[in-house]
Amino acid sequence: MLCLLLPACSRTPEASAPAAVVAPATVAWVKPAGANIDPIFAQARAANKPVFLYWGAVWCPPCNQIKATVFNRQDFIARSKLFVPVYLDGDTPGAQELGTRFKVRGYPTMILLRPDGSELMRLPGEVEASQYMEVLALGLATGSSAKESLRTALGGSSDTLPPEAWRALAYYSWEQDEAQLVPLKERSATLYKLAQRCPAQQREASSRLALKAMVAAAQDKSALPDPAAALARVRQILGDAALARSNFDLLVNYGDELLGLLTVAGSTERGSLLTAWNAVLDAFAFDRTLSTSDRLSAVSAKVALAKLGRSKTDKVVLDAALLNQVRSAVVASDKATTSIYERQAVIPNAADLLSEAGLLAESDAMLKAELPHALSPYYHMLVLASNARARGDAKAALDWAEQAWKASRGPATRLQWGTGYVNRLIELSPQDSARIEKAASGVLAELDAVPETFYERNRRSIEKMGQRLLAWNQTGQHASALGKLKLQLDAICERLPAEDETRAACSGVFKAQAAPKTSS
Numbered sequence: 276m277l278c279l280l281l282p283a284c285s286r287t288p289e290a291s292a293p294a295a296v297v298a299p300a301t302v303a304w305v306k307p308a309g310a311n312i313d314p315i316f317a318q319a320r321a322a323n324k325p326v327f328l329y330w331g332a333v334w335c336p337p338c339n340q341i342k343a344t345v346f347n348r349q350d351f352i353a354r355s356k357l358f359v360p361v362y363l364d365g366d367t368p369g370a371q372e373l374g375t376r377f378k379v380r381g382y383p384t385m386i387l388l389r390p391d392g393s394e395l396m397r398l399p400g401e402v403e404a405s406q407y408m409e410v411l412a413l414g415l416a417t418g419s420s421a422k423e424s425l426r427t428a429l430g431g432s433s434d435t436l437p438p439e440a441w442r443a444l445a446y447y448s449w450e451q452d453e454a455q456l457v458p459l460k461e462r463s464a465t466l467y468k469l470a471q472r473c474p475a476q477q478r479e480a481s482s483r484l485a486l487k488a489m490v491a492a493a494q495d496k497s498a499l500p501d502p503a504a505a506l507a508r509v510r511q512i513l514g515d516a517a518l519a520r521s522n523f524d525l526l527v528n529y530g531d532e533l534l535g536l537l538t539v540a541g542s543t544e545r546g547s548l549l550t551a552w553n554a555v556l557d558a559f560a561f562d563r564t565l566s567t568s569d570r571l572s573a574v575s576a577k578v579a580l581a582k583l584g585r586s587k588t589d590k591v592v593l594d595a596a597l598l599n600q601v602r603s604a605v606v607a608s609d610k611a612t613t614s615i616y617e618r619q620a621v622i623p624n625a626a627d628l629l630s631e632a633g634l635l636a637e638s639d640a641m642l643k644a645e646l647p648h649a650l651s652p653y654y655h656m657l658v659l660a661s662n663a664r665a666r667g668d669a670k671a672a673l674d675w676a677e678q679a680w681k682a683s684r685g686p687a688t689r690l691q692w693g694t695g696y697v698n699r700l701i702e703l704s705p706q707d708s709a710r711i712e713k714a715a716s717g718v719l720a721e722l723d724a725v726p727e728t729f730y731e732r733n734r735r736s737i738e739k740m741g742q743r744l745l746a747w748n749q750t751g752q753h754a755s756a757l758g759k760l761k762l763q764l765d766a767i768c769e770r771l772p773a774e775d776e777t778r779a780a781c782s783g784v785f786k787a788q789a790a791p792k793t794s795s
Contacts, residue, residue, distance in 0.1 A: 283534050286627055286771070294339060298348065300352045300353075302346055302351070302352055302355045302360050303355065303360065304329075304360050304361070304362035305318075305336065305359060305360060305361050305362070306361070306362050306363075306367070307361065307363065307369060307373065308369075309368045309369035310368075310369030310370075310372040310373055310376075310727070311369070312361070312373060312376075313332065315359060315361055316388075316390060316392055318359060319358075319390040320357045320390040320391070321671070322359070323390065324357065324359050325358045325359070325360050325387050325388060325389055325395060325415065326358060326359045326361055326387070326388040326389075326390065326392075327355070327358045327359065327360045327361065327385070327387055327388075328361045328363060328377060328379075328385065328386045328387075328388060329341075329360070329361065329362055329363060329381065329383065329384075329385050330363045330370075330374060330377070330379040330383060330384045330385070330386075330618065331362075331363075331364060331365070331382050331383040331384075332364060332365045332366065332382045332652065332685075332687075332688065333364065333366070333650070333651055333684070333685065333688075334619070334650075334651035334654040334683075334688060335382040335383060335654075336381040336465070336619055336620040336621065336623050336624065336654070337382065337383055337400055337401075338382050339380040339616040339617065339619040339620045339650065340566070340568050340617065340620035340621075341383055341385075341400055342616045343614050343616045343617035343620065344403075344404040344566050344568075344617070345404050345407050346402070346407070347402060348396075348408070349660070350408055351408060351411075354408075354411065354412070354415075354510060356625050357415060358387070358415070361651075363733065364685075365382060365684055365687045365688070366684070366685025366687045366688055368727065369727065369736075370687065371687060371727055371728075371730035371731040371732060371733050372726065372727055372730045372731070374730065374731035375730045375731045378453040378455060379451070379453070379731075380451070380453060380731070380732065381451050382398045384397065384400070384448070384451050385397070385400060385448075385667070386398070387397040387411075387414045387415070387453045389420075393420065394420060394421070394422070394455065395414055395420045395421065396414045396420065396421040396443060396447055396448075397421070397447060397448035397451055397452060397671075398410055398411060398414065398446075398448060399446055399447070399448045399450075399524070400448070400451075401450075401524045401528060402446065402524050403412065403523060403524070403565060403566065403569055404566065405564075406446070406521070407440045409447040410442075410443070413439055413442055413443045413446070414443060416439065417437075417440055417443055419440055421443065421447050421456060422455070422456055424436060424440040424441075424443060424444055425444060425456055425457075425465075425469075427440070428441070428444060428469055428472055428473075429468060429469070429472075430464070433472045434474075436785065438474075438477055438480070440609050441473050441474070441477050441480040441481075442477070442479070442480045444469060444480070444484070445469075445473075445479070445480035445481075445483040445484050445487075446483065448541075449462060449466070449487060449491070457551075460495065462491045462495070463491035463492040463495055463497050464497075466484055466487045466488035466491055467485075467488040467492075467500060469484045469488075469497075470484035470485040470487075470488050478518060479518065480523045481523060482508070482511075482512050482518050482521075482524055483521070483525070483585050486509070486512065486525045486526075487525065487528075489505055489509070489533055489536060490525065490529045490532060490533065492536060493529070493532040493533060493535065493536040494532065499536070502537065504539045505536075505537060505667055506538070506544065506548070509533065509537060509548070510548065511553065512526075513526075513548075513551045513552060513554075513555050514551065515782075516558070519555050520562075523559060523565070523569070524774065525715065526552070526555060526556070526559075526576070527556070527559065527569075527572045527573055527575075527576045528576070530552055530556070530576045530579060530580055531576075531579040531582075531583045532585055533578055534548060534549065534552065534580065535583060535584070535614075539577075540583075549580060549583075549780075553577055553580065553581060554689070556573045556574070556576050556577050556580075557573075557577075559573035560573040560574050560577075560600070560604065566619050567607075567608045567611050567612055567617070567621055568608075568617070568624055570604065570608070571604055571605075571621065571624050571625055571628060572624065574598060574600055574601055574604045574628060575624070575627070575628045575631065577597060577600070577632045578597065578601065578628065578632050579631070581593055581594075581597060582631070590597070590633070590756070591633065593632055593633065596632070597632070598632060601628055601629065601632045601634070602629075602634075602637075603684045604625075604628070604638075605625045605628060605629060608621050608624075608625050609622070609625060609641070610619075614728060615648075615650050616650065617618075617648040618645070618648075618649070618650070619649065619651060620653070621794070622641065622642070622645045622649070622655070623654060623655060623658055624682070625641060626638040626641050626642045626655070626658050627658060629641065630658070630661070630662055630665065630746065635662045635666055638658070638662055639659060639662055640660055642659050643659070651684070652682060653678075653679045653680075653682040653688075653692065654679075654682040656676075656678050656679035656682065657673050657675070657676065657679050657692075657695075659675045660673075660675035660676040660679065660699070662744045664703070665673060669703040669704060672703060673699060673700060673703055673704060676695065676700075677696055677714075678690040679692055679696070680693045680695075680696045680714075686721070686723070686728075686733075687732055687733055689721060689735050690718065690721070690722070690728075690733050690737070691733075692735050693714070693717065693718035693721070693763045694718055694737060694739060694740040695712055695736075696718075697711065697714045697715045697718060697740050697743070697744070698739065698740060698743050700714055701744070701746075701747045703742050705747060708753050708756050711747070711756065712749075712756040712759065712760065713746075713752075715740065715744060715760050716759070716760060716763060718740070719760065719763045719767065721763055722737075722764075722767050723770070724767045724768075724770035724771055726771060726775050726777040727775070728767075728781075729771075729777035729780045729781050730777065734777075734780055737781075737784055738780075738783075738784055740784075741784035741785050741786075744757060744785070745757075745785060745787060755769065757785070760785070761785050763783065764784060764785065765782075766780045767781060768781035
């Protein structure tokens, strides 16, 4: 082929030229102009393509895991030609307003939307890359939205729902649904009904729906309709290598919650189930078809099971074999991970594993060694702050939190890190009124007097800080500091459009109200 490109090409080896280097294909991401995403949907309608919306952040470990294991896959890049891929970074102008519009909170969230803007399905970011590609294919092929499939599944014609739709419901990102399909209080019961109605031959989908129903029950403290059947179902999944593997993310991420839901401490049932669960986790930990981060998470799950039933303040000493496994997994993950994006996911996960195992000094050493090379070192600094707090070193915890805020980049990130630093100060050093006032004033000084500042994650971060400051001044002992902060914020609020709802949100930051819900 090269001879066709060279005017004096010879077929002899002596005269051959080096092959041209072809740059690898990449996803042709489209980025909205501020909060105006309508032209992108117009483009999608003209091309009759769905829209793939990715909502993430530069510092976010799971986001970087997705970038390193999914978005760089050639099959994902090829498939991206079937939709309009939209990249929405939480720190870009307009992103927080769009986050409100599409009801996305946690990073990363990925949604398939029709060209008219209606939602098809939310894709699960926690599954492994090959599963992700299968679910993406389902979302593109089924034609029905998750809402439409759910209506059919719960109605009188559930037997007409095709296997692909059942599978899509099983892999739907219920954890980041933001009550798009059902209210949060109904999620567990709805998932239980789906698991019951899913055809028996759909083994993977029905097992996944059953596990998701149990996870939801554990999280909202609701009772299981049939605890004995639930326990038997989990035993069946653990005893079937293929089913266990397909439910990898649920067994790893929620093992301690499920075990706590299904069994009683000290019971024979818990002991036998714990043995079976650990055996499955060991298989995951050495499964080379899983990513480095996924194999680490399997060891993390073993640590969580070993600590089941202990309070966070209890000092748990793990057995030597598990500690050796932790250290070996961490060393192996560090050596195996060379991509700067994947390291942003793997190193914090490895450091957190060391911390959870009680190896705080080793966790600190790993993080400090990574700081000069990290994609977003300010995230690592927060883990160092958490380690210091776990050791009871409030000064170091606050110093690391302050460094993290000062090093952070991007308006939404700086707001989140800054308000987090203020909240830590109030918790760990409430008597230091001058430092708290200075930090809170510094956060407010960076707020732009535009509606964007008071949308989505930004709004929740500011409201949470406001409620913490109000509680800090509950008896009026910090009235002077709080008064100055109120005046500073009032000046920002007054510059917002009078008719815009965000002006009321701004003015309400320092008004007594129920504590806002937190989100990752």
